[in-house]
Amino acid sequence: MSATEFFDSPQGRRIAYHRSEGQGPWVVFLGGLKSDMEGTKAVHLEAWAKAQGRAFLRFDYSGHGESSGTFEEGCIGDWHEDTVAVIEALTKGALVPVGSSMGGWQALLLARALPERIHGLVTVAAAPDFTEDGYWASFTDAQKQALEELGHVELPSDYMEPYIISKRMIEDGRNNLVLRSDLSLPFPVRCLQGTADTAVSTETALRLVDHVACDDMRLTLVKGADHRFSDAACLALIEEAVVEVLRAAG
Template sequence: MPKFLTTPEGRKIAYHLTDGTGPAIIFLGGFKSDMGGTKAVFLENWARGQGRAFLRFDYSGHGDSSGAFTDGAIGDWLRDAQAAIGLVAGPVVLVGSSMGGWISLLLARAMPDRVAGLVTIAAAPDFTEDSMWAGASDAQRAALMTDGQIALPSDYGDPYIITRRLIEDGRDHLVLRDPLPLPFPVRFLQGTADKDVDMAVALRLLDHAQGADMRLTLVDGADHRFSDDSCLALIADTITDVIARR
């Protein structure tokens, strides 16, 4: 059973915290994902075997946390993550998957003194603007502004309900338009067969961010889930490398 924390905004965030040595590894999941996903559970078990502290949690409106998904936005989920990180002391290594990659970059910008390293997996920075809004038709944009939400098809089940607030709040949290210093070891992981986040996004992120120790690894044939045995092993090895180089 998860434990719960209450954020300053009053949201109840479900989490699992494994005690161990630092820096603690913080897993940040994706859009409409929960902390019971393959990568999060694998990394928890791996971290436990390493004797290392590990935290996974559900953003509000996701998994076991309080709230409705359609009420949330990037800024809310960023503040949820900040509250969750408050559960651990000292430096942390952020591991952000998809939207969690965007959240991890926001965290790195907001609390650089806490971040010892960063690993992203199919990071999707600024996707509300560069994918959802940019890919919407004129009719969809008009409906979004008039009705407050639209439904977009999803390969992962029910359609995504996209709200006007999600789009407008996303514009307040973009990371690819302003300087993005990452003064710690950074590893970006990206599959070449990812249909949700194009390789161009990873290349743009690598080009845009500023840091002395940044690398992008492309995995031939890996999809957005990035969850087969070889990909999971690569994530673990990459975290090990980041910790060793911090």
């Protein structure tokens, strides 16, 4: 496996990445909250892309994996800046972002920021607007008070140690919502969602499909698949979705 490389962003953050040259469009993996570029989906897609001779990029947001900073300092807007900076510096031409969970939100923000470069889009258990519709909407009065007084709350996770959610993350999330205003995706979009996902609901996936203006958008529900969406069958579905988007867009 190639060694991790690093990019210093215009915002002064040191971003870790793995990049492999090949035929465009570039497939770019956008990971989830507190995940990193060494996850099963990211590494599997890289191997697939290399076997296909396809250009590929995976990276760690600031406060994640090998990149600089701490998770508690970050927010959706910071990670959007990281995404745009890395892509502008390390890729050229058309893109096919593959966004997992929070990475699905990041993919939608990327499509809004660089629409002319998006060839197609794939999401896996996309979690747009989760800071508002998931966290804030479910906070108790005591948690909202703690957010004001302490500046953060601690939330349990089904997959790792508790999340520390800062007041800044909630407030910044409101500046990056994508389901409250028009969102046009004029390219092929494929969304994958497990019915046994306890982190992102099927209703969220349906809401996204209903909200977006797109002439070629499909949602695949996988019975029994959980939020990881990383067993062999699910990984094959991700591959198929990427191939379909590449083919559909010409």
